[in-house]
Amino acid sequence: MPDLALTPDDPVRLVDQAGRRARVAQRQLARASAEARSAALTAAADAIDRASAGILAANARDMATAGTLTEALRERLFLDPGRVAAIARGVREIAAQDDPVGRIDERWTRPNGLDFARVRVPLGVIGVIYESRPNVTADAGALCLRAGNAAILRGGSESFHSSAALLACLRQGLAAAGLPEDAVQALGTTDRAAVGALLAAHEHLDLVVPRGGKGLIERVQREARVPVLAHLDGNCHVYVDRAANPDVARRVVVNAKMRRVSVCGAAETLLVDRAAPAGLLAMLVDDLIQAGCAVRGDADVRAVDARVTPADDTDWATEYLDRVIAARVVDGVDEAIAHVERWGSRHTDAIITEDAAAADRFLAELDSAILLLNASTQYADGGEFGFGAEVGIATGRLHARGPVGARHLTTWKYVVRGTGQVRP
Amino acid sequence: MPDLALTPDDPVRLVDQAGRRARVAQRQLARASAEARSAALTAAADAIDRASAGILAANARDMATAGTLTEALRERLFLDPGRVAAIARGVREIAAQDDPVGRIDERWTRPNGLDFARVRVPLGVIGVIYESRPNVTADAGALCLRAGNAAILRGGSESFHSSAALLACLRQGLAAAGLPEDAVQALGTTDRAAVGALLAAHEHLDLVVPRGGKGLIERVQREARVPVLAHLDGNCHVYVDRAANPDVARRVVVNAKMRRVSVCGAAETLLVDRAAPAGLLAMLVDDLIQAGCAVRGDADVRAVDARVTPADDTDWATEYLDRVIAARVVDGVDEAIAHVERWGSRHTDAIITEDAAAADRFLAELDSAILLLNASTQYADGGEFGFGAEVGIATGRLHARGPVGARHLTTWKYVVRGTGQVRP
Numbered sequence: 117m118p119d120l121a122l123t124p125d126d127p128v129r130l131v132d133q134a135g136r137r138a139r140v141a142q143r144q145l146a147r148a149s150a151e152a153r154s155a156a157l158t159a160a161a162d163a164i165d166r167a168s169a170g171i172l173a174a175n176a177r178d179m180a181t182a183g184t185l186t187e188a189l190r191e192r193l194f195l196d197p198g199r200v201a202a203i204a205r206g207v208r209e210i211a212a213q214d215d216p217v218g219r220i221d222e223r224w225t226r227p228n229g230l231d232f233a234r235v236r237v238p239l240g241v242i243g244v245i246y247e248s249r250p251n252v253t254a255d256a257g258a259l260c261l262r263a264g265n266a267a268i269l270r271g272g273s274e275s276f277h278s279s280a281a282l283l284a285c286l287r288q289g290l291a292a293a294g295l296p297e298d299a300v301q302a303l304g305t306t307d308r309a310a311v312g313a314l315l316a317a318h319e320h321l322d323l324v325v326p327r328g329g330k331g332l333i334e335r336v337q338r339e340a341r342v343p344v345l346a347h348l349d350g351n352c353h354v355y356v357d358r359a360a361n362p363d364v365a366r367r368v369v370v371n372a373k374m375r376r377v378s379v380c381g382a383a384e385t386l387l388v389d390r391a392a393p394a395g396l397l398a399m400l401v402d403d404l405i406q407a408g409c410a411v412r413g414d415a416d417v418r419a420v421d422a423r424v425t426p427a428d429d430t431d432w433a434t435e436y437l438d439r440v441i442a443a444r445v446v447d448g449v450d451e452a453i454a455h456v457e458r459w460g461s462r463h464t465d466a467i468i469t470e471d472a473a474a475a476d477r478f479l480a481e482l483d484s485a486i487l488l489l490n491a492s493t494q495y496a497d498g499g500e501f502g503f504g505a506e507v508g509i510a511t512g513r514l515h516a517r518g519p520v521g522a523r524h525l526t527t528w529k530y531v532v533r534g535t536g537q538v539r540p
Numbered sequence: 541m542p543d544l545a546l547t548p549d550d551p552v553r554l555v556d557q558a559g560r561r562a563r564v565a566q567r568q569l570a571r572a573s574a575e576a577r578s579a580a581l582t583a584a585a586d587a588i589d590r591a592s593a594g595i596l597a598a599n600a601r602d603m604a605t606a607g608t609l610t611e612a613l614r615e616r617l618f619l620d621p622g623r624v625a626a627i628a629r630g631v632r633e634i635a636a637q638d639d640p641v642g643r644i645d646e647r648w649t650r651p652n653g654l655d656f657a658r659v660r661v662p663l664g665v666i667g668v669i670y671e672s673r674p675n676v677t678a679d680a681g682a683l684c685l686r687a688g689n690a691a692i693l694r695g696g697s698e699s700f701h702s703s704a705a706l707l708a709c710l711r712q713g714l715a716a717a718g719l720p721e722d723a724v725q726a727l728g729t730t731d732r733a734a735v736g737a738l739l740a741a742h743e744h745l746d747l748v749v750p751r752g753g754k755g756l757i758e759r760v761q762r763e764a765r766v767p768v769l770a771h772l773d774g775n776c777h778v779y780v781d782r783a784a785n786p787d788v789a790r791r792v793v794v795n796a797k798m799r800r801v802s803v804c805g806a807a808e809t810l811l812v813d814r815a816a817p818a819g820l821l822a823m824l825v826d827d828l829i830q831a832g833c834a835v836r837g838d839a840d841v842r843a844v845d846a847r848v849t850p851a852d853d854t855d856w857a858t859e860y861l862d863r864v865i866a867a868r869v870v871d872g873v874d875e876a877i878a879h880v881e882r883w884g885s886r887h888t889d890a891i892i893t894e895d896a897a898a899a900d901r902f903l904a905e906l907d908s909a910i911l912l913l914n915a916s917t918q919y920a921d922g923g924e925f926g927f928g929a930e931v932g933i934a935t936g937r938l939h940a941r942g943p944v945g946a947r948h949l950t951t952w953k954y955v956v957r958g959t960g961q962v963r964p
Contacts, residue, residue, distance in 0.1 A: 147905060230924075232925060322937045323938065343937075343938045364960035371962035372962075481571060483953060485954065486953070486956065487953060489956070490958045490959055490960050491957075502650055513746045514746075514767045514769075514951065517952055528942075529908060529911060529942070530910045532910065532911065532915055533913045533915075535788075535914055536785065536788035536791055536915070537914070538794075538918075539918040
């Protein structure tokens, strides 16, 4: 029941208005052709390229008031001409993706002649809540549109002007293709209460996708009255088995940790089989240290390199997202599996081995969203999976796990064709 | 934080204990072979057959204290030898179903040589909350086990003894197959607070499936802090188009309404095209009345048969689950679609037509979980879809829609096999 004391920009009322417009727009978008959705996204990418100077000016306004942010957050907020061009390129790639709407996943006929088809349909209206990263406005908005969904975006307040400039381009693209602009909206307020209003709007939103750090995810999981597709960070492991190819192990371990330390697929713990080839553990530790990574290890790891500092249970549980790794010696694949089950976050874990039996056990018995054999955990990425862009890596168990691309922002309906069948 | 004043059967503590045991058992169950899960279910069915007399005695105890229940609820609670045999047969059919665990849904290779597989895995620990229907104990428990899930069951308190007797058979089946009995548990209390404790147990449950009437579903949607796969009832429509085959229309309309009036796939509103063949509306109304159905109609429907009583907006919104139908004349497929969008519950809706264009519009533009052409809405059933038994018909948008069988009580993981690939 609306509060009688509502002010014009009351967050609940803003969400209510946006939600009603989104529902109408979403129906039109879902009924439009795949070509129309592609045309809208291509036109949006063109608009971003054309509006580059304006987007940069908006970003400069945001940066001017972002002095209190950490350097990492300022870095994520900052745009330059190259970054704007990359955003436009990202939207153009989404425009070129297969459109999932209407795809028939399965089709079968029953003995009574009824013909069943399971058909992909948009999820509906999706709320996206994210931090001050202007590129997410374009990425997440475009992915929602690709799958026929309307999006209500709520980015961090520090990126308000940059996000608004990018949103305007998405809406121009929709209009250029004859599609309703309201298929993508922002709440138009920096009021933090707007996040709470979105999370409560179960009559308007079919899904909320939070994209950000632990604080945001925890707030969403605590407050949400709408379904959530949660994109948690990852405490990822690499296990180097006794049957590892040492060259593969060295290449993969350094890449999994150091290629980019701030991504959710970065390795955080190295597990090495006590029976691994002689000297391999020492080489892995040295490789990491040479690459600029601090190593924290148990007594067995410290015994091979004096530069290793002690690790304790806190380290096994920590997602550093930094140039630090925890390392431990384990007694074979069983203890490796037990360690990952005990401490992991079921995001992405890898085994390095040439032994098919050890690989099969690791890949079968663990239940992470992504399990890899002889490859880097940094492949945890929608693009690398061939899904195109993603809104994140889902680690929940419902609806979708792993990289969430446009195809995962859909649901299905059953279409059943008969010739007069009635049920006995 | 646990309350210090906990009593031994405090619901939160009961859920906590059951949840911990379920998690351990679920891992064993998931790692067991499909054959072992089948053997457990077959042994459970055998146990139900053997224990028939004991189950009937338990049911007699429940019936003796169920005097305050409505006749419909007493009917659902009551067991006789034939019903017990049917329950055993149902479990045996689930034992014979394909096991979804480990099934590879998709497999592909990327240009860098990485081999991707999307593999079905159990959802985990599933809470099932239902009313006093002893058969659900066996059905829902068996479906969870089929897909490698542990189940924590909470049936209505009036079926306490019957459900306990059936649960014992499921657990005997698990033990006979060398699988952990705790993969299926009941809370062992009739305390209504136990439902609240289950709905809050997000650290123990991966999913809650409520199975029951509107009151239960609404409580679950209000209180749940765990993901819910909701099985709502259905306000289902049959639209008879101008291009309908009159014989098909008459056969389907009567079957959709009257085959069983209490199921969620029963038709509740009949929409007839103003341009339908002369006399068809009158025949449909007469067929329904002859079959024992009361018809409530708009002025156009009342004009063809004096026995039709007036319908208003309340009727369009009502799921009667009774020998009553609402009927309305509409101006073609557009108005039919608009009516279903306005009043329907997105469960199951049917069009009767020989016109491919009208059919395509109805099937494409509506977004119900199940849309049928020239067939009865009473086909909204997992068995009729070929899924085997079901825990219900999902009308939410996340994870699964339509009939929810064992295959839908799973999620997936990605298994990625490489030869030393690292990410550039």
